Amino acid sequence: MTQPTIGFIGTGVMGKSMAERLLDSGYALNVYTRTFQKAEGLIERGAVWKNSVQKLAEDSQVIITMVGYPDDVEEVYFGEDGLLQNSKEGSYLVDMTTSSPELAVQIETEARKRGIATLDAPVSGGDIGAKKGNLSIMVGAEEEAFEKIRPIFYVMGSNTVYQGTAGSGQYTKMCNQIAIASNMMGVSEALAYAEAAGLDPDTVLESISGGAAGSWSLNNLTPRVIAGDYSPGFYVKHFIKDMKIAIDSAEKMNLDLPGLQLAKQLYDKIAAEGEEDSGTQALYKYYTG
Amino acid sequence: MTQPTIGFIGTGVMGKSMAERLLDSGYALNVYTRTFQKAEGLIERGAVWKNSVQKLAEDSQVIITMVGYPDDVEEVYFGEDGLLQNSKEGSYLVDMTTSSPELAVQIETEARKRGIATLDAPVSGGDIGAKKGNLSIMVGAEEEAFEKIRPIFYVMGSNTVYQGTAGSGQYTKMCNQIAIASNMMGVSEALAYAEAAGLDPDTVLESISGGAAGSWSLNNLTPRVIAGDYSPGFYVKHFIKDMKIAIDSAEKMNLDLPGLQLAKQLYDKIAAEGEEDSGTQALYKYYTG
Numbered sequence: 001m002t003q004p005t006i007g008f009i010g011t012g013v014m015g016k017s018m019a020e021r022l023l024d025s026g027y028a029l030n031v032y033t034r035t036f037q038k039a040e041g042l043i044e045r046g047a048v049w050k051n052s053v054q055k056l057a058e059d060s061q062v063i064i065t066m067v068g069y070p071d072d073v074e075e076v077y078f079g080e081d082g083l084l085q086n087s088k089e090g091s092y093l094v095d096m097t098t099s100s101p102e103l104a105v106q107i108e109t110e111a112r113k114r115g116i117a118t119l120d121a122p123v124s125g126g127d128i129g130a131k132k133g134n135l136s137i138m139v140g141a142e143e144e145a146f147e148k149i150r151p152i153f154y155v156m157g158s159n160t161v162y163q164g165t166a167g168s169g170q171y172t173k174m175c176n177q178i179a180i181a182s183n184m185m186g187v188s189e190a191l192a193y194a195e196a197a198g199l200d201p202d203t204v205l206e207s208i209s210g211g212a213a214g215s216w217s218l219n220n221l222t223p224r225v226i227a228g229d230y231s232p233g234f235y236v237k238h239f240i241k242d243m244k245i246a247i248d249s250a251e252k253m254n255l256d257l258p259g260l261q262l263a264k265q266l267y268d269k270i271a272a273e274g275e276e277d278s279g280t281q282a283l284y285k286y287y288t289g
Numbered sequence: 290m291t292q293p294t295i296g297f298i299g300t301g302v303m304g305k306s307m308a309e310r311l312l313d314s315g316y317a318l319n320v321y322t323r324t325f326q327k328a329e330g331l332i333e334r335g336a337v338w339k340n341s342v343q344k345l346a347e348d349s350q351v352i353i354t355m356v357g358y359p360d361d362v363e364e365v366y367f368g369e370d371g372l373l374q375n376s377k378e379g380s381y382l383v384d385m386t387t388s389s390p391e392l393a394v395q396i397e398t399e400a401r402k403r404g405i406a407t408l409d410a411p412v413s414g415g416d417i418g419a420k421k422g423n424l425s426i427m428v429g430a431e432e433e434a435f436e437k438i439r440p441i442f443y444v445m446g447s448n449t450v451y452q453g454t455a456g457s458g459q460y461t462k463m464c465n466q467i468a469i470a471s472n473m474m475g476v477s478e479a480l481a482y483a484e485a486a487g488l489d490p491d492t493v494l495e496s497i498s499g500g501a502a503g504s505w506s507l508n509n510l511t512p513r514v515i516a517g518d519y520s521p522g523f524y525v526k527h528f529i530k531d532m533k534i535a536i537d538s539a540e541k542m543n544l545d546l547p548g549l550q551l552a553k554q555l556y557d558k559i560a561a562e563g564e565e566d567s568g569t570q571a572l573y574k575y576y577t578g
Contacts, residue, residue: 124501136499136500159496167486172493175502176497179478179479182475183472185547187468190464190468192544193539194460196539197460203450204461206450211414212415212469212505213465213468214505220501234501255576257478259548
């Protein structure tokens with residue numbers, strides 16, 4: 001397709017940076033958000049404000065959603081004024097929210113009946129990756145739809161991988177979160193043990209970060225904890241949301257994931273103690289009170 | 290000190306490679322093991338066989354122990370015919386076994402009374418690191434003793450770090466094992482979930498291994514599991530030994546490490562089902578039966 005007009009729904013920290021990159025690459029962009037103020041910066045840069053999901057759907061050929069929770073996705077897609085009801089035949093709906101794989105499959109089933117293509121394409125790489133356009137984008141869709149939307153993904157990500165049919169992008173993102181969840185316990189416990197033993201945690205990292213214990217979390221988050229920096233790279237509350245999706249999804253497949261379940265319990269506990277808006281490295285506080 | 294004569298006790302897979310490097314670097318080496326055959330290769334290369342710990346202790350200035358379990362360490366150091374009883378005043382005893390930090394402190398306390406210096410210096414990097422001389426060596430000792438033995442460590446390791454007084458090397462190694470333990474759950478669970486969801490695990494790795502989920506274990510062990518290769522880089526039975534040391538040690542510090550405890554339970558289960566001599570990646574079998 002020639003350069004399509006893109007509709008963008010959801011311009012939080014991540015969505016805003018992704019939409020900016022699309023604008024900067026020359027795409028015509030329609031934008032809708034629940035909170036108008038969050039779209040103002042984009043409008044100044046040339047995006048066109050649409051007053052409702054319905055209006056945005058009517059005027060866009062590709063629609064990207066980057067909202068908060070699976071409930072928000074459900075509302076935006078299945079609501080009376082939602083995307084499925086109001087998108088044109090032949091349009092492409094791309095959900096980049098981290099959301100439920102099963103919901104992605106439901107959306108695709110409904111959309112197909114209406115001649116609409118859908119893609120689930122959650123990302124990792126955080127706000128910095130969104131700004132720099134080097135997100136990892138994990139895509140579930142019909143291959144043909146993926147080929148059509150691929151140039152748009154390339155504007156936002158540096159590692160776009162086709163993972164399979166509808167839901168596969170979300171399943172892959174869940175693999176990512178599942179791997180992180182237990183590792184965050186390992187990293188936090190190693191650090192708590194080092195402190196309890198009276199070691200210098202920086203010196204411990206010199207010994208262990210380059211070997212079999214090494215991980216992105218150990219090497220990037222431990223130094224923040226050592227510095228007392230609990231500011232969010234990734235919010236505790238969002239991580240809990242993702243772990244809940246993964247646990248529900250695993251249960252539907254009769255798969256027991258005790259490490260993930262334990263990690264979620266520990267995160268629930270620190271969230272209840274006021275760490276919801278801290279970064280995920282705040283798990284360390286579970287161990288040290 | 291001028292090039293000292295080194296006594297080496299324990300020539301299993303790791304010990305043998307470490308001793309070979311010392312020989313190849315020109316050190317005079319005495320050797321003793323419980324099983325003579327395990328020393329034959331070293332004797333052919335010029336090591337001198339000693340018939341007992343006592344004999345070895347009498348004829349060596351620096352003695353390196355690389356045995357199996359804390360019980361073995363206890364026997365070699367505290368036994369009637371052991372190192373503390375028989376080593377010369379002014380000698381250096383270096384335990385490179387992964388063993389109990391508290392035991393390392395006990396050994397140091399006893400040795401000090403006899404004018405003997407001790408170092409706890411466990412390693413990571415496996416048999417390949419031992420062969421290539423690029424182990425990570427984590428040292429607990431008086432700094433003066435560390436300075437004396439440092440040239441010997443440099444023959445065996447490429448990352449030798451002084452961690453503090455007696456026990457600090459073992460504490461650091463425990464940090465390493467604690468970080469690995471929970472991460473092995475995360476890695477195994479991510480892979481089990483990917484398989485259950487019908488994803489191609491290699492393609493999932495393309496999406497997630499370079500980001501926040503990335504880790505040495507994810508990037509190195511998952512491909513082995515995908516290939517059905519459960520051969521030991523590091524044995525399940527040895528990892529269980531290490532986790533037990535870490536749990537006991539944490540308990541002594543009143544530190545609760547639920548991730549580590551859970552990981553040990555899962556490993557105990559697969560060990561009971563016949564995976565003791567598999568590599569640690571066999572944890573995957575817990576999830577897939």
